[in-house]
Amino acid sequence: MKNFIITIKDIERSEQTARRCIKSGIRHGMNIETFDAITPRNTNVYRMMEAEELDTAGFIEHYSRLENCIAAFLSHYSLWKKCIEDKVTYTIFEHDAFILQPISDTLLFDKVISLGKPSYGRYATPAIGASLLTSKRYFPGAHAYRITPAGARALIKQAKLHAQPTDVFLNKESFPFLQEYYPWPVEARDSFSTIQNPAGCYAKHSFGETYEII
Numbered sequence: 001m002k003n004f005i006i007t008i009k010d011i012e013r014s015e016q017t018a019r020r021c022i023k024s025g026i027r028h029g030m031n032i033e034t035f036d037a038i039t040p041r042n043t044n045v046y047r048m049m050e051a052e053e054l055d056t057a058g059f060i061e062h063y064s065r066l067e068n069c070i071a072a073f074l075s076h077y078s079l080w081k082k083c084i085e086d087k088v089t090y091t092i093f094e095h096d097a098f099i100l101q102p103i104s105d106t107l108l109f110d111k112v113i114s115l116g117k118p119s120y121g122r123y124a125t126p127a128i129g130a131s132l133l134t135s136k137r138y139f140p141g142a143h144a145y146r147i148t149p150a151g152a153r154a155l156i157k158q159a160k161l162h163a164q165p166t167d168v169f170l171n172k173e174s175f176p177f178l179q180e181y182y183p184w185p186v187e188a189r190d191s192f193s194t195i196q197n198p199a200g201c202y203a204k205h206s207f208g209e210t211y212e213i214i
Contacts, residue, residue, distance in 0.1 A: 005093040024099040040067040058164040080152035096190035111151030116144035117184035126182040133178040138171035144186035
């Protein structure tokens, strides 16, 4: 088992929230390593997508800044590849995740399981424990999930066909095996976005009052 938090090293707010997540993990017996995020500042995301044989068409939307959205997906994608190489289960966090309770290393699930409380919009309440994805038809934010090498292979195979923003990409239609754990042991504590544009922030958060674009 390995645990990683995606961190944008050249943005202090990202580093601060990542450190907060790591501390919350330590309080609950979990050690988390930082993973340097792919960003448009450090990577030509179009060339990387081309090298990985991934199409960018699925990232064109009204709510996100295109290059940032692609970069965020590539950070997750890179960890999926690393999971396969390491041949061990990974827990993947985004920098705004906050751990509320212990997450057992022996949690039983099939391939990919969301650990995060929905971070926006309406959602249904799942059954206690690990069950098929219930709260939404797609992951309710990609801020916390666990993945096996078999799960990573399935995600990468689908990404070659149709890559999308990470949370929407992780949907029940493409991956009927997706699960989530309840009570959710992780929540997103975010006050800024490095991906969304103003329309996205208005749609999901109180942009301009308590939420910022970085």
